[in-house]
Amino acid sequence: MNKTTTQDVREAMxxxxxxxxxxxxxxxENEKISRQYCLSLVKKFFIDNGVDYDNPTKGGxxxxxxxxxxxxxxxxxxxxxxxxxxxxxxLLSKI
Numbered sequence: 424m425n426k427t428t429t430q431d432v433r434e435a436m437x438x439x440x441x442x443x444x445x446x447x448x449x450x451x452e453n454e455k456i457s458r459q460y461c462l463s464l465v466k467k468f469f470i471d472n473g474v475d476y477d478n479p480t481k482g483g484x485x486x487x488x489x490x491x492x493x494x495x496x497x498x499x500x501x502x503x504x505x506x507x508x509x510x511x512x513x514l515l516s517k518i
Contacts, residue, residue, distance in 0.1 A: 439507040
């Protein structure tokens with residue numbers, strides 16, 4: 424079994440964000456555009472929080488997860504946010 428890397432966790436974050444904000448909503452008319460939108464938004468959160476998107480640290484990922492959760496509370500239920508945070512925290516624990 425391959426070791427989980429911070430890049431794996433970062434990709435999971437993009438997927439979680441896509442799932443929570445596009446796939447589970449009516450916004451997902453064009454999957455490719457929706458995925459690109461979510462990727463761009465997550466990248467912006469990395470940049471805005473001073474975290475290297477290409478080589479994030481565990482601490483940097485935690486910072487971005489918290490910022491995304493804060494942003495998401497305006498659009499999604501706390502249950503969905505907590506579900507995705509738990510998924511990311513679980514992956515982080517494997518690093």
